[in-house]
Amino acid sequence: MPELPEVETLRRALLPLVVNKTCTALKFYRKDIRFPIPKTTLHKQFENQMVSQIQRNGKYLLLKVSNGAMLWHLGMSGRVALQVSMSPREKHTHAIFQFGPETFLHFIDPRRFGCILWVPQNGKHPLLDKMGPDPFAPETNAAALKFRAKNCRSPIKTFIMDARRITGIGNIYACESLYMAGISPKRKAGRITLAEWERLISCVRTTLENSISAGGTTLRDFFDPSGSAGYYAVKLSVYGKEGEPCPKCITPISRMIHSGRSTFFCTICQRK
Numbered sequence: 001m002p003e004l005p006e007v008e009t010l011r012r013a014l015l016p017l018v019v020n021k022t023c024t025a026l027k028f029y030r031k032d033i034r035f036p037i038p039k040t041t042l043h044k045q046f047e048n049q050m051v052s053q054i055q056r057n058g059k060y061l062l063l064k065v066s067n068g069a070m071l072w073h074l075g076m077s078g079r080v081a082l083q084v085s086m087s088p089r090e091k092h093t094h095a096i097f098q099f100g101p102e103t104f105l106h107f108i109d110p111r112r113f114g115c116i117l118w119v120p121q122n123g124k125h126p127l128l129d130k131m132g133p134d135p136f137a138p139e140t141n142a143a144a145l146k147f148r149a150k151n152c153r154s155p156i157k158t159f160i161m162d163a164r165r166i167t168g169i170g171n172i173y174a175c176e177s178l179y180m181a182g183i184s185p186k187r188k189a190g191r192i193t194l195a196e197w198e199r200l201i202s203c204v205r206t207t208l209e210n211s212i213s214a215g216g217t218t219l220r221d222f223f224d225p226s227g228s229a230g231y232y233a234v235k236l237s238v239y240g241k242e243g244e245p246c247p248k249c250i251t252p253i254s255r256m257i258h259s260g261r262s263t264f265f266c267t268i269c270q271r272k
């Protein structure tokens with residue numbers, strides 16, 4: 001599944017192709033992906049409008065024009081391929097956006113958990129309204145998170161993976177950040193101190209940033225020739241390492257299940 005770092009890399013790769021450019025043609029090959037595609041609205045509001053910026057919120061991308069934004073989510077298996085024309089169109093291409101004589105963005109999503117939507121100028125959309133802030137947003141700070149977690153009895157791992165609290169932290173990044181911060185994934189979110197929140201948010205950002213810098217810088221680099229979106233070869237300390245020695249204290253890494261997801265951690269470095 002494309003995680004926040006892959007989406008941020010895609011955003012950066014798209015910037016030179018899309019920003020200050022005009023989408024001259026949109027083509028849709030389905031009525032819906034996860035949700036119905038608002039074709040008429042997109043043709044009316046997005047086509048022939050100059051894109052002013054691409055904003056990312058969690059795993060959502062917003063391609064902004066003067067009267068609103070086109071919203072993309074890649075779901076479980078979505079990707080965007082850069083082509084020089086409308087064809088060849090590979091299987092599961094649901095939409096194509098033309099931004100120049102040889103710039104065609106093919107939106108491909110075999111499992112169809114992704115979406116293409118329209119967000120009006122006021123930025124209101126039911127999908128976005130339910131979402132917590134992005135980990136890199138200024139409002140994501142220790143005081144705000146401590147306040148959000150007040151009286152929360154869920155484990156901290158579950159809390160930071162809940163997109164309604166803070167958006168875009170996948171399982172790998174939650175495990176690695178908690179390890180880096182030396183916080184037990186089992187701790188109740190409501191019991192995390194201000195100093196620990198400070199450490200944790202800083203570790204979340206570092207983990208995500210390391211992964212973003214491991215990614216490619218252009219769309220052509222971003223997708224390997226076979227067309228699969230590359231997972232970044234980030235150096236992992238605990239994720240997927242059950243039984244292997246902890247890099248800090250050589251205790252074998254433990255695994256447990258939280259909300260149906262595997263959690264990897266060190267019982268010594270993360271005892272608190």
Ligand SMILES: [Zn+2]
Binds near residue numbers: 247249250266270
């Ligand atoms: Zn350890």
